[in-house]
Amino acid sequence: MAGGGCAPPRLDGFVLTERLGTGTYATVYKAYGKRDTREVVAVKCVSKRSLNRASVENLLTEIEILKTIRHPHIVELKDFQWDSDHIYLIMEFCAGGDLSRFIRMRRILPEKVARIFLQQLACALKFLHDHNISHLDLKPQNILLSTPENPQLKLADFGFAQYMSPWDEKHVLRGSPLYMAPEMVCRQQYDARVDLWSVGVILYEALFGRPPFASRSFAELEEKIRSDRAIELPSRPPLSPECRDLLQRLLERDPLKRISFEEFFAHPFVDMEHMPGPESFCKATNLVVEAVKKDQEGDASAALSLYCKALEYFVPALHYESDARRKEAIRTKVGQYISRAEELKALVASKSKNLLQQGNPAREILKEMAKDKPRLCAALEMASVAVAREEEGKDDGDTLELYQQSLGELLLLLADPDPDGPGGVPEGSDQDAGGAIHGQRGSGRLRPELLHLAVTPNGMLPAPRCCRWPRRRLG
Numbered sequence: 001m002a003g004g005g006c007a008p009p010r011l012d013g014f015v016l017t018e019r020l021g022t023g024t025y026a027t028v029y030k031a032y033g034k035r036d037t038r039e040v041v042a043v044k045c046v047s048k049r050s051l052n053r054a055s056v057e058n059l060l061t062e063i064e065i066l067k068t069i070r071h072p073h074i075v076e077l078k079d080f081q082w083d084s085d086h087i088y089l090i091m092e093f094c095a096g097g098d099l100s101r102f103i104r105m106r107r108i109l110p111e112k113v114a115r116i117f118l119q120q121l122a123c124a125l126k127f128l129h130d131h132n133i134s135h136l137d138l139k140p141q142n143i144l145l146s147t148p149e150n151p152q153l154k155l156a157d158f159g160f161a162q163y164m165s166p167w168d169e170k171h172v173l174r175g176s177p178l179y180m181a182p183e184m185v186c187r188q189q190y191d192a193r194v195d196l197w198s199v200g201v202i203l204y205e206a207l208f209g210r211p212p213f214a215s216r217s218f219a220e221l222e223e224k225i226r227s228d229r230a231i232e233l234p235s236r237p238p239l240s241p242e243c244r245d246l247l248q249r250l251l252e253r254d255p256l257k258r259i260s261f262e263e264f265f266a267h268p269f270v271d272m273e274h275m276p277g278p279e280s281f282c283k284a285t286n287l288v289v290e291a292v293k294k295d296q297e298g299d300a301s302a303a304l305s306l307y308c309k310a311l312e313y314f315v316p317a318l319h320y321e322s323d324a325r326r327k328e329a330i331r332t333k334v335g336q337y338i339s340r341a342e343e344l345k346a347l348v349a350s351k352s353k354n355l356l357q358q359g360n361p362a363r364e365i366l367k368e369m370a371k372d373k374p375r376l377c378a379a380l381e382m383a384s385v386a387v388a389r390e391e392e393g394k395d396d397g398d399t400l401e402l403y404q405q406s407l408g409e410l411l412l413l414l415a416d417p418d419p420d421g422p423g424g425v426p427e428g429s430d431q432d433a434g435g436a437i438h439g440q441r442g443s444g445r446l447r448p449e450l451l452h453l454a455v456t457p458n459g460m461l462p463a464p465r466c467c468r469w470p471r472r473r474l475g
Contacts, residue, residue, distance in 0.1 A: 009045055009086050016043055023159075025050040030093065041078060044089040059087065062158045065133060073124035075144060075156040094154050096145025099202070103140060107209050111243055114206040116319070117143075119275035120153035121202075122265060125195065126272070129261050134164040137175040138198035140205060150322060164192050177218055178211045182225045182253045193255045196264055200250025207243075208234055212251065225253070242269035276316035281330070284313035288337065295340070304344040307337050338383075 008016035008029050016029040026046045033039035046059060066077035066089075076092040096102070099117070103109060109117075121143065128135065135142075137160040145151035160175055175184065181197035183190040205211045212231055215221035231251045233244055246269045249259035265272055274280075291306035314334045321327045386402035 009083075009088075011043060011081065011088055014041065014043060014090070016045075023157075025055050026159075028091075031090075040093045040095075042091045042093045044091060046087040046089070048085060048087065058159050061163075062161060063089065065158050065161050065163075069127070069131065069133075071124055071127045073120045073153055073155060074127070075154045091156075092154070094144035094146050094156075096148050096151040098141050099143040099145065099153070099206075100140035102145060102151075103206055103209065108237065109206045111207065111237075111239060114203060115243070115269065116276065117153050117206065118199075118203055119270060119272060121155065121199065122270050122272055123275065123277075124153070124155045125199070125261075126265050129192070132163055134162055134192045134195055135198075136160040136162060136194065137179075138195055138202060139176050139179040140202055141176075143202070177221050178213065178215075181255065183255050185222050185225050190255070192261070193258055196250055196258055196261065197255075199264075200247060203247060204233075204251065207237070207239065207247075228253075240269070242267070246270070274312055274316055276320035278320065280313050280317035280320055284310045284317055287313065291337075295344075300344045300347045304341055304348055307341040307344065311337060311341070 008019070010016075011031070013034055014031040015034060016031045018030050020028040020030055020042060022028070026044050029043050029045065031041050031043045033041065051059070063077070063080055066075075070076065075094065077089060078092065079090040081088045081090070125135075135155065135158065137157060138155075142155070142157040144154040144156045146154055175194075175198070177185065179198045179201045181190060181194035184194050201211050201213075213221055213224045215224060231248070231253075233239070233247060239247075246259075246264075246267050249267075250264070252258040259267070264270060287306050287310035291303050291310060294306060295303040311334065314330065314337070318327060318330055318334070321330060382402050382405055389398070389402070
């Protein structure tokens, strides 16, 4: 095996350069293709001399699994070769390093960041679960990030992976002790649910900066895991109720009481339906088309509901979109949909119908509504600040976060017929500040026929392949 002081092995078609990591029987190198494209890959070099019978079986299973699966959140096996000394797995290169390093550099991850990564991990696990594959070595070191900026999670290292039906049970010790499920650590029979325990440990470490059973030895770790004491979650940083519930259900020592895969995928904190992805924009625009149709038919209540559902998909679509021009076009249309939804809210849930019929701008109606609704004022104030920052050229992460916070609050308000009733912001609190509503673009009423897909300076905003609706221009 190529060690720290050894030169990388030679591989036809590639130039191996820096060492990325070393495992029990393999070393991973960064490599460049010798062809014109100069493709960058990661090459896992397995020394034949280090292999025993069990590791040969693991390697063959890893190659068999990776050859047959393709998923955006699983590292791709591009090819494999061998010579007299090594077996080479030519893998997709991930420039962002691994999740362990990402967490260490930041100490802890904000809940919203951890949630995005968890959604991507859940997406990969659902794909594996549907194919009866268990990873059996889930840990932050085996979760890679595609790029340093706007990283996409990629599940890697299938050296311990197995084909396991839900009713299959194993007893062989596999994985890394800190992330092993109790039934595996205690050498009991186990099944695919051990992966869910590992997910819980990874999420705990991302949120609190350390795994729940950090120990100096395996014996100490086993003693902690064998304890009957319930796992207590730290009070800081504060977590949402959904996040705490998921953590407690994942970190259940008894596998029979642990959350099931189906419950995990459907859990409101995971919320796979609204995870950022290529389908987000397609789902959002399909709902907008229906909303515009209902709006034109005069069905304000149905249109409002459809606009709100569409906005729930536009937020992850903005997260997923990487093209700056396209993102700006989506953001512009989202602003228009919010404005129209505000008008419909006023029409459906207040006494402002006459004001609308007289053609008064939405801003004036909102001012009337906002007199006794501090939460609405706060949401619109955040949107105004975001608009002002954008007009000053500060189109950065803080601006996007302000838009998203404002949008989230508006969605709650639009869905709540009495937004400042029980559960609203108490009078006299810091958020009950009133304040002027200013800086809003397009203050006049929006006609529903103008609420179709946005145009870019070069024409129509191109729709993803999954979308199949007639593309229209603005009126």
